[in-house]
Amino acid sequence: PGGSSMPFLHGFRRIIFEYQPLVDEILGLLALQDAARRSELESPACLGSDRSQLSAVRRVLERETHSPFYQEGVSYALLKVTELGLVTAAEILLEFGADLSFEGTAAGKGGGGACGAAPFSKNHGVFLPPDPVTYYTPLHIAVLRNQPDVVELLVCHGADINRRDRIHESSPLDLASEEPERLSCLQRLLQLGADVNAADKNGKTALLHALASSDGVQIHNTESIRLLLEGGADVRATTKDGDTVFTSLIFLLGEGVCSSMEEARVTNGFCFRVAQLLLAHGANPSECPAPESLTHLCLSNFKHHFALLRFLLESGAAYNCCLHGPACWSGFQLVFECLCSHLSVSEEDSFYADLLQKGQTLLELMMASSQAIRLPSNFEVNTSSCRYHGDKVRTLFCSLKQLEHTPQALKHLCRVFIRQRLKPWPVDVKIKALPLPDRLKWYLLIDHAAVGHEDL
Structure with a gap:
């Protein structure tokens, strides 16, 4: 047929973003392009902290300020440095206009899916693939990677501390409550004023997230639950489906009856400690x-x-x-x-x-x-x-x-x-x-x- 036609995309085939060269240059200056491969050899804290590196990044940002895809490039770079907790680099990117609400690519907002056709760019005739993190903002990413200092930086620069992602409706506090490894982020979010009783459209609060994410054997969110309760979490929270703060404990105890003796012992111990916390706060x-x-x-x-x-x-x-x-x-x-x-x-x-x-x-x-x-x-x-x-x-x-x-x-x-x-x-x-x-x-x-x- 005449004219250009949209190519058939095979699964997750990599297609280059228009702003990728700028992102690559910034990350290259910060020595981050191969950071994943070097993670065993270098601590992330050592990356992007050199003064000469940061000065070079500033020069690139000043040079590219008026380029067509500058805003997308600097914003996507913010996502990448956020992952590794590079506070100074993130601060520079924010200074040069990185968007705190950026979600990776327009693909996340204008249709197209991971296995479907990607949006079309009128500027260069390039097809943009959906990004792996299309529905997470820098603040969500900072929480997922447990970077409390970056969390504080982003919130202090105006990031919406209670913003929910578009797919799962998870707030930063919800994400922080789901894994024990994110406890420091949970604590920081509460200190910064996150709404401890904010709920999604189904009525699920961060406390209910923490309870539902605990499996009683390997994942114990006891400390997260304690922090949320001490921060004012409502023990009467109930979802539209009728789930309460005891729903997860009831499920775990029921499952534990059919488990091995050791698993049942661990699960019962977890449920006992959580029940103590809940009753101490009026449940x-x-x-x-x-x-x-x-x-x-x-x-x-x-x-x-x-x-x-x-x-x-x-x-x-x-x-x-x-x-x-x-x-x-x-x-x-x-x-x-x-x-x-x-x-x-x-x-x-x-x-x-x-x-x-x-x-x-x-x-x-x-x-x-x-x-x-x-x-x-x-x-x-x-x-x-x-x-x-x-x-x-x-x-x-x-x-x-x-x-x-x-x-x-x-x-x-x-x-x-x-x-x-x-x-x-x-x-x-x-x-x-x-x-x-x-x-x-x-x-x-x-x-x-x-x-x-x-x-x-």
Whole structure:
């Protein structure tokens, strides 16, 4: 056909930008063109710091100020020096007009994709390929490469600290919260005034990013979560899909049940530490609906999550749905359901003894957390589902039902009052420190299997 036609692009075939020669010259003067290859031999801090190099860059920028693609060239060069954290070089490029909102190439703004046709340049008839970083600004790049000093430089020169990229809608703070290696950038962004509760169109905040990016085994964003909470992150943040600060923990704990013992131990430890942080900043683990309640999950499988559940209860978490009460879900009912379920699997003495001891401890913890026992109406336990030790479960249930309809003894009310005053967790440690006779301490304590008189 007559006239020029757009060439067929094979995948990611490299095509030269019009402004690439200027970029190459700048990077060459800073000895950055082969920096990736020399990274094992040279520290990035040594690159682009020589005074003669910087003077040469200034001369090139002054010479090329009026060239056709100067703005794009100097802005793209800023992206490259930002990656390596070259503060002085970045400062010079900003001085000479580098665009803080530059995203790599017009390809990112005018259509064309990585595997599709690239935009056409009317000036030279050259086809511009999409750049690998089309939707990230220099500030995003600085965060991704964990360059806190460059982050501060860019923000101080007017970069929008809360700007979101066009593809994933990630803010610099979101990106900083997703990897433990970016902790210094996260800290710097908070110090510079980043909006800690800014959310994307789905309602996802930096805190929810930090939680969702933690896998519990290799990626632990515990410190990032702590910094965000101390910076005022809202623990009530909820996405349009209903995800809360506990959603990721619930998922990880559920996955951990099927993991190896070591992975489960690491995951449980991570979830415990994060739960401590969240509750210390006012998060409610007993909210509705049940699938979003950390307390509900732990009660439903207390055999695996006993330590975390004990922490939640001793920290003041409700053992019933805090919105609708026991009619929605009840801790007492969940404990008995869990007992019957597990006692249908094994009759081994060690298994039974451990499970029943934990169940009794949890029932006592719940009874000792309120003056009146609140059970679901018409609450009954069908012990026929227990293949083993159903009589012992029935005995526990009958004693609980009897307490529900009996006026509480003064000693029970005193126990509730004292334990409430000693919250949050760990209550038992505080009880041992009280100037009381051992007999009274023994009554105030819950888990007698975990403590002997010599520990009082």
